[in-house]
Amino acid sequence: MASEAQARAQISAAVHIFEEFRKWAGVATPNYISLESALTTILNTSFAGECTGALASARSNLDTFIQQVANVLAPLVREYGITIGATEADVQSIMTRLFDRFEAGPYTVQSRNFTYGSPAAAGGNVGNGLVYRLNKDRISSGNNIENCTAELKTAKCVADAYSGAAIHEESLEFRGVAPERDLLKIVGSGKSGIISALSARSAQTYINNPSFDQYSGTLAVPTAITDWTPNSGVYTAFEIDQTNFYRSFYGASNPGALKIKGNDKVVQKFTVRNLQWNPNLPLFARIAYNREVGTGDGTLTLKIGSISASVVLAAQTGWNMLTWPGDGSGGVLMDYRAWHKNWNTTNPGIEVQLAGRTTGSVLVDDLIISPYANFDGLWYSVVGGSTPFLRNDSLSWTDSEVGSVLQYFFWLAFGRYLPSTTGAPSWTDP
Numbered sequence: 001m002a003s004e005a006q007a008r009a010q011i012s013a014a015v016h017i018f019e020e021f022r023k024w025a026g027v028a029t030p031n032y033i034s035l036e037s038a039l040t041t042i043l044n045t046s047f048a049g050e051c052t053g054a055l056a057s058a059r060s061n062l063d064t065f066i067q068q069v070a071n072v073l074a075p076l077v078r079e080y081g082i083t084i085g086a087t088e089a090d091v092q093s094i095m096t097r098l099f100d101r102f103e104a105g106p107y108t109v110q111s112r113n114f115t116y117g118s119p120a121a122a123g124g125n126v127g128n129g130l131v132y133r134l135n136k137d138r139i140s141s142g143n144n145i146e147n148c149t150a151e152l153k154t155a156k157c158v159a160d161a162y163s164g165a166a167i168h169e170e171s172l173e174f175r176g177v178a179p180e181r182d183l184l185k186i187v188g189s190g191k192s193g194i195i196s197a198l199s200a201r202s203a204q205t206y207i208n209n210p211s212f213d214q215y216s217g218t219l220a221v222p223t224a225i226t227d228w229t230p231n232s233g234v235y236t237a238f239e240i241d242q243t244n245f246y247r248s249f250y251g252a253s254n255p256g257a258l259k260i261k262g263n264d265k266v267v268q269k270f271t272v273r274n275l276q277w278n279p280n281l282p283l284f285a286r287i288a289y290n291r292e293v294g295t296g297d298g299t300l301t302l303k304i305g306s307i308s309a310s311v312v313l314a315a316q317t318g319w320n321m322l323t324w325p326g327d328g329s330g331g332v333l334m335d336y337r338a339w340h341k342n343w344n345t346t347n348p349g350i351e352v353q354l355a356g357r358t359t360g361s362v363l364v365d366d367l368i369i370s371p372y373a374n375f376d377g378l379w380y381s382v383v384g385g386s387t388p389f390l391r392n393d394s395l396s397w398t399d400s401e402v403g404s405v406l407q408y409f410f411w412l413a414f415g416r417y418l419p420s421t422t423g424a425p426s427w428t429d430p
Contacts, residue, residue, distance in 0.1 A: 007080035008427055014076055015409045016430035018069045025062060026185030032062065033184055063182035070413040077414075095416040102419040102426075103139055110404040110429045111420035112146045112411075117397035119155065127170070127389035129197060131155050132323070133397075134282050134372055134379040138339035139419055146417040147410075148377035149189035150401040151177040155382065156394040158194070163391050166250035168199035170389040172382050174375045186412075195373045197382040197389060198284075199249040200366040206275055207268055207350055210367040211249065212258035215240050225258070228266040231353075237262030239361075246288040246319050246365040247386050257365035258352075259294065265301075265353030279340040281371040284381040285309075285324035287352065287364055292317045294361030296354075303351040304369065305343035313362055319386065338372070377415070405429035 026033045074091050081094035084101055119131035137143050159171035172195055177188025198204050200211040208227040217223035219240045245257040287302050291313040301310040302324050309324040326335035372379035406429055410416050
């Protein structure tokens with residue numbers, strides 16, 4: 001059995017072969033692709049067909065070679081698994097064990113050094129929603145998720161409320177760039193997938209009564225707000241406002257917002273819906289708030305489990321968004337606390353609290369709590385705005401990378417990555 005140092009050395013040596021081949025094939029100057037193109041451009045012979053046919057066969061053989069990277073690395077990764085005491089035999093499980101070991105170590109490989117773009121709306125869009133994206137994993141140091149493709153991506157509305165989707169639950173098609181003809185050079189993922197926008201309908205969000213529109217009593221004097229419990233035990237700090245609310249949702253008969261006019265909070269435990277969370281899915285949450293209508297002040301807090309997100313109410317106008325656990329600026333949530341490991345606690349639940357209030361009131365509405373959806377390794381939540389997405393509305397963003405070697409081939413071979421650093425790693429690239 002190899003030692004851990006030997007296991008790493010073997011993988012590095014194998015990766016080195018494919019890295020040098022990759023550079024010669026399509027990255028270095030000159031490379032095979034550019035040389036092939038130069039030859040075919042100047043061909044002036046009666047035997048051009050024979051020549052280009054042979055070149056195509058040669059290129060196919062080169063592509064077959066680089067496709068062997070997973071087959072070459074797999075037994076070496078299995079050996080590494082034996083070294084660290086992993087009982088599993090499949091590579092994906094062993095890569096998970098390696099990730100855990102590196103996290104606990106802590107050990108690192110060289111980062112691919114991504115720059116993640118912010119989803120930007122096209123100029124002609126009708127809807128004013130956002131695409132939120134999470135690019136950090138569960139590690140508290142803020143480790144980048146790096147099993148993704150550096151490319152331009154787009155999200156385009158392909159079904160709105162008038163073409164097959166419910167209002168505020170429009171379908172967006174996510175697309176990467178078209179790939180090259182083979183793996184000699186990777187310029188795009190060629191991937192596509194559908195992610196639906198999230199609304200405050202209970203079927204869409206992981207809580208009951210997310211828009212606070214179900215209640216007993218009167219609007220001004222509610223005696224109960226369904227599935228929400230006030231911390232004080234009484235509802236004197238709360239009203240229901242059916243005039244000033246953020247937005248409605250499919251099936252809502254009397255949409256409204258919760259008016260908080262005193263220092264109190266409402267709580268809903270996960271036991272209300274007997275929720276069981278998948279620890280491998282990060283959690284997205286967002287609530288709309290408006291302090292302008294009631295000229296309220298204080299600090300508004302959204303707490304899930306053990307993690308809180310807050311905003312000081314001062315001069316905000318109209319409806320604004322409080323996202324959890326990050327600020328969501330530009331639609332990019334770079335926050336490891338979205339992962340179950342970091343917010344889980346005994347008897348977890350959701351709290352919406354106003355504290356430090358001295359005057360006025362604040363409205364809250366449209367509380368969305370839902371797992372992110374995965375596309376090409378990263379995590380996304382689509383949330384429409386006050387104006388729904390319309391078919392052909394789109395957003396786009398570009399991710400770029402400086403690059404690395406080990407991390408690149410873990411992604412290419414297995415679609416995985418290990419904890420990384422942009423500084424000096426524990427396991428250096430060959």
